[in-house]
Amino acid sequence: MDPIAAENFKNFQLDVAALPNYEAVQLEPISRKYLIKLQVGTGVSLLFLVVGFAVGYYFVPEEFKNYLIGAIVLMLALFLWTFFNNIMYVKRSGYALREQDIIFKRGFLFEKTTVVPFNRIQHVSVERSFLDKVLNIATLKIFTAGGSGSDINIPGIKPGIAGTLKEEISERIFRHA
Known part of the structure; x- marks a missing residue:
């Protein structure tokens, strides 16, 4: 390193408490219309899944139908969670x-x-x-x-x-x- 540059080099410690707080900034919310877009995408996915399970239920052997019903209940719970998560995402984004x-x-x-x-x-x-x-x-x-x-x-x-x-x-x- 150049001796003159080394002599002029400074690296002072910053007071972390004095730094600007980004969390104090008033955020602009995103449009609630974006929630419609998210819910439409989730709903279309759910529709395809329900149709797939309905077709599967018709063709699956009798001994596997209980497993298929369990999978349907699990998927519906997952989609309900996704619908709720979409609502909270839009509500908390800014x-x-x-x-x-x-x-x-x-x-x-x-x-x-x-x-x-x-x-x-x-x-x-x-x-x-x-x-x-x-x-x-x-x-x-x-x-x-x-x-x-x-x-x-x-x-x-x-x-x-x-x-x-x-x-x-x-x-x-x-x-x-």
Whole structure:
């Protein structure tokens, strides 16, 4: 290491208690319409499973029908849990844009909060599936350096707000470059 650089090197310890608390930020909720999208996907999966079990029940030998009924009850319990989990996911998800970063919090049992500083963001996109267009929602996708996919997907945002967020983040990326 260069002696002058080594002489100028400083690495002070930070006071952890003085750091900004991301948990104190007021998050914007995602749209309740996203819950409809989740429930439709879960319902379609359930429908296919019920049809499959009904066909299976017709063709399975008599001695295995009790096992099939047990599997059906287990699957219905799993789907009820999934419907409930979808409700809680949408209820507890939110995002916030701050001066230096964007925050996205999601999850119910396993809560996850992602904070991405603008100087790490490579690009931003807005996506809308067919169902998103019907429900008038969009997904904001944020990509950072080194990732193979998007690092944050914020679903259930009104398309106008998603476009505004995309433009604001793009401007902030440009300023930090």
